[in-house]
Amino acid sequence: MMLDVLSSSLLKFFNFIVAVSSFYILSLLASKIADKDQQLKSVRELINSVVNKKPETQSIKFKLLVTLFNGFDDEKEIRYEIFYAILSLADELNKSNILLSHLSNIDEYISNWKISTDKQTKLLKLASKLINKCDDKL
Amino acid sequence: MSLVIIANKSTNQEQFGRFIVELKGVIASHNANVDSEEAAANKGTKVDLNDFSSKAKALLEADNLSGLLSHILTIDNLIVNDARCIIFFFTKIF
Numbered sequence: 567m568m569l570d571v572l573s574s575s576l577l578k579f580f581n582f583i584v585a586v587s588s589f590y591i592l593s594l595l596a597s598k599i600a601d602k603d604q605q606l607k608s609v610r611e612l613i614n615s616v617v618n619k620k621p622e623t624q625s626i627k628f629k630l631l632v633t634l635f636n637g638f639d640d641e642k643e644i645r646y647e648i649f650y651a652i653l654s655l656a657d658e659l660n661k662s663n664i665l666l667s668h669l670s671n672i673d674e675y676i677s678n679w680k681i682s683t684d685k686q687t688k689l690l691k692l693a694s695k696l697i698n699k700c701d702d703k704l
Numbered sequence: 705m706s707l708v709i710i711a712n713k714s715t716n717q718e719q720f721g722r723f724i725v726e727l728k729g730v731i732a733s734h735n736a737n738v739d740s741e742e743a744a745a746n747k748g749t750k751v752d753l754n755d756f757s758s759k760a761k762a763l764l765e766a767d768n769l770s771g772l773l774s775h776i777l778t779i780d781n782l783i784v785n786d787a788r789c790i791i792f793f794f795t796k797i798f
């Protein structure tokens with residue numbers, strides 16, 4: 567019984583490490599794509615591959631999206647796309663509280679990324695929704 | 705660790721060629737698992753290893769990285785959800 571529990575925990579740990587390692591390489595692959603439009607399409611493909619995974623992998627989804635986010639320091643449009651996906655996931659899973667520190671810096675992010683007004687509005691609406699969810703939990 | 709080696713190599717061919725080789729090992733393990741009775745009960749699907757490998761190499765040689773990424777993602781769900789492949793992949797990487 568004890569061995570079964572240990573084996574199951576180890577398997578989950580392996581699962582986590584492997585998924586993050588593999589995804590790191592896939593993020594690296596996406597970061598090397600020279601054509602910027604194509605790169606954005608590929609990043610969207612990667613985001614979809616994460617968010618569409620089985621529900622039991624929810625805990626790892628944030629880690630994978632953050633890995634992807636950190637792989638694109640200088641690509642503002644792409645950072646916006648990934649950040650929006652992270653917020654959407656937090657909304658879907660009701661995990662808004664873990665993003666609270668980022669939500670308080672959202673005006674700084676918007677200023678740095680220089681995104682269109684439409685995208686700013688979209689992002690702020692979602693951020694506002696998440697902040698309200700945080701308030702409900704407090 | 706392989707990941708460090710991959711990150712430090714200079715060309716795309718060097719960086720991602722090694723990853724394709726690792727993935728081939730994972731797919732081979734996955735295919736072997738599908739042959740087992742347990743996997744058959746879970747309706748696992750075999751991946752054509754030669755087809756995967758030749759397409760991946762051709763895309764990499766053409767420096768078509770977006771195509772390569774899409775190609776890898778087509779098998780992503782199959783191999784990542786196979787528990788024994790996960791362990792195999794872990795031991796291969798570290």
